[in-house]
Structure formats: structure tokens, C-alpha cells
Amino acid sequence: MKLIIGNKNYSSWSLRAWLAARAGGIGFEEIRIPLFIPGSREHILSHSPSGKVPCLIDHGLTVWDSLAICEYLAEKAPQLWPADPAARAVGRAVSAEMHAGFQNLRQRMGMNIRKDYAGHGRTPEVEADIARITAIWNDCRKRFGQGGPYLFGAFSIADAMYAPVCFRFQTYAVKPEGAAGDYLATMLADPHMQAWQQAALAETEIIPAEDVYG
Ligand SMILES: N[C@@H](CCC(=O)N[C@@H](CS)C(=O)NCC(=O)O)C(=O)O
Structure with a gap:
């Protein structure tokens, strides 16, 4: 493959x-x-x-x-989807919401792992996207997260879909409260996320259009 x-x-x-x-x-x-x-x-x-x-x-x-x-x-x-049909349905819903939405966050807070853009990009529209993502994370953790530290307990596709948001929150110093904050820490400490981050830090190519805040 x-x-x-x-x-x-x-x-x-x-x-x-x-x-x-x-x-x-x-x-x-x-x-x-x-x-x-x-x-x-x-x-x-x-x-x-x-x-x-x-x-x-x-x-x-x-x-x-x-x-x-x-x-x-x-x-x-x-195992990449939760075994429980209700959890799986919600996992697909939040994954589809991520796939099709959050345009303001995507535009103003592009993924850029190497940068520290703390405080940049926080327009009211982006704040609304952050609030919705925080609500999703808190809701999934509360309703489905008993079996582990990820959105549906064990790692699932829903976590993969929100992984870029986790790196964005790190770059732009977005700190969600409560269970969502704990979830963000879990994702950033995940060994595969760490491996991706190390490889990103070692890259040297620059896309000027993406380095919008200097
Ligand atoms: N909906 C697609 C979007 C893929 C996408 O936009 N990829 C970007 C990079 S993150 C790309 O290939 N850009 C290169 C180009 O547009 O020439 C997906 O989920 O895979």
C-alpha cells in the first residue's frame, strides 16, 4: 500500500x-x-x-x-471506528462536520507545526469554530470516552479527523477548557502525532502563502 x-x-x-x-x-x-x-x-x-x-x-x-x-x-x-453503533454514528457525524466545515478556522489558522502563532487569527468567526470544536470534544469525551483518553475511548477515525486542529491549537495557543483540554494534551502526546511533528520540524521547505503571520 x-x-x-x-x-x-x-x-x-x-x-x-x-x-x-x-x-x-x-x-x-x-x-x-x-x-x-x-x-x-x-x-x-x-x-x-x-x-x-x-x-x-x-x-x-x-x-x-x-x-x-x-x-x-x-x-x-x-477498530478504527467504535464498535458500538451509536458511538460509531456520532463518530461519523463529527468526522463529517470536520470534513465539510470550520472554514474560518481553516483559513485563519492554517496548520503550520513549526510556527508559534500564539494569539493570531482569533476573529469572532474563528472563536465560534473553536467553541463548536470544544463542545464536540467535551460531548464525545463525556458520552463515549470511558474506555480510553480519545474522543470515543480508543483511538478512532474521529481523532484522525481532528488531529490537524490539535496541531493548530498548539501553534495558535488555543487552550480549550476541561475535558477538551485534557483531550488536546492526549493527542499532542500521542506517539504517532509526535512522530509526525518531529518529521515536520525537520522539513525545510517553506510555502510563503502559508506563513501568513511571519
Ligand atoms: N477533500 C480533500 C482535500 C485535499 C486537499 O485539499 N489537499 C491539499 C493539501 S492539504 C492539496 O493537495 N493541495 C495541492 C493543490 O491544491 O495543488 C481531502 O480530504 O483529501
């Missing part, structure tokens, strides 16, 4: 699929394509029909889009 990803410092969508594969114990060859440099679009298109990363290739089958890849991985590692 091959997983095509972008720069680890910047590519939030790539992180989701990579983390789900790692957490699911699924072996893969990583192909990292630095984004927005000459030739990168052609390189991505040679693997991914959407021209976007992440993209998974498994024995000739190509799956693009981070959430579709996570679902495909869960076919091989069913």
Missing part, C-alpha cells in the same frame, strides 16, 4: 490519512511530495486523479480524499 502525502508541516489533510493508517497498524510506503513547487502538481497528478493529497494506492486501487481513505482503512482495521 502506498500513501501519497504533502509536506508534514503544512498538509493537514495528509495527516488524517497517515495517522489513521499508523493507528490502525496498517503498513504502507510513504511518498511525500512537497506542495506548491515547480512540478509538484504534475507529480501529484501522476498518482492522484484529483490533483490533491492524500491519495492511497492499494494493489492498483486508487482512493483519494482523506475521509474516503480513512473509511477504506477501517475496512481493513475495523
Whole structure:
């Protein structure tokens, strides 16, 4: 299995699929394509029909889009979704909400692991996104989190979907209160998250359009 990803410092969508594969114990060859440099679009298109990363290739089958890849991985590692149908339904709902929403947070607080952008980006619209994410995390932890420290107890695709938000909260020094704050600490200490972060810190490529706050 091959997983095509972008720069680890910047590519939030790539992180989701990579983390789900790692957490699911699924072996893969990583192909990292630095984004927005000459030739990168052609390189991505040679693997991914959407021209976007992440993209998974498994024995000739190509799956693009981070959430579709996570679902495909869960076919091989069913523990990536909660076993309980109600928890699984809510896990899919909060994952879909992340996938389709939080545009203000995405625009103003781009993932940029190497930077310290404490205090930047806090518009009222971003504050509303932060409040909704905090409510989701608190709700999942309270209703479904008994079996472990992640949103649904054990690590699930929902955690993979919110992983880039965790790095964003670290970069922009967003500190959610209560159980959501504990959950953020758990995610940032997760060994796979740490491995991704170390690799991001070691990268040298700069995407000027992403380094918006200096
Ligand atoms: N909905 C897609 C979005 C993927 C996406 O936008 N990827 C960005 C990088 S994080 C990309 O490939 N950008 C390169 C480009 O647009 O040329 C997913 O979930 O995978």
C-alpha cells in the first residue's frame, strides 16, 4: 500500500490519512511530495486523479480524499471506528462536520507545526469554530470516552479527523477548557502525532502563502 502525502508541516489533510493508517497498524510506503513547487502538481497528478493529497494506492486501487481513505482503512482495521453503533454514528457525524466545515478556522489558522502563532487569527468567526470544536470534544469525551483518553475511548477515525486542529491549537495557543483540554494534551502526546511533528520540524521547505503571520 502506498500513501501519497504533502509536506508534514503544512498538509493537514495528509495527516488524517497517515495517522489513521499508523493507528490502525496498517503498513504502507510513504511518498511525500512537497506542495506548491515547480512540478509538484504534475507529480501529484501522476498518482492522484484529483490533483490533491492524500491519495492511497492499494494493489492498483486508487482512493483519494482523506475521509474516503480513512473509511477504506477501517475496512481493513475495523477498530478504527467504535464498535458500538451509536458511538460509531456520532463518530461519523463529527468526522463529517470536520470534513465539510470550520472554514474560518481553516483559513485563519492554517496548520503550520513549526510556527508559534500564539494569539493570531482569533476573529469572532474563528472563536465560534473553536467553541463548536470544544463542545464536540467535551460531548464525545463525556458520552463515549470511558474506555480510553480519545474522543470515543480508543483511538478512532474521529481523532484522525481532528488531529490537524490539535496541531493548530498548539501553534495558535488555543487552550480549550476541561475535558477538551485534557483531550488536546492526549493527542499532542500521542506517539504517532509526535512522530509526525518531529518529521515536520525537520522539513525545510517553506510555502510563503502559508506563513501568513511571519
Ligand atoms: N477533500 C480533500 C482535500 C485535499 C486537499 O485539499 N489537499 C491539499 C493539501 S492539504 C492539496 O493537495 N493541495 C495541492 C493543490 O491544491 O495543488 C481531502 O480530504 O483529501
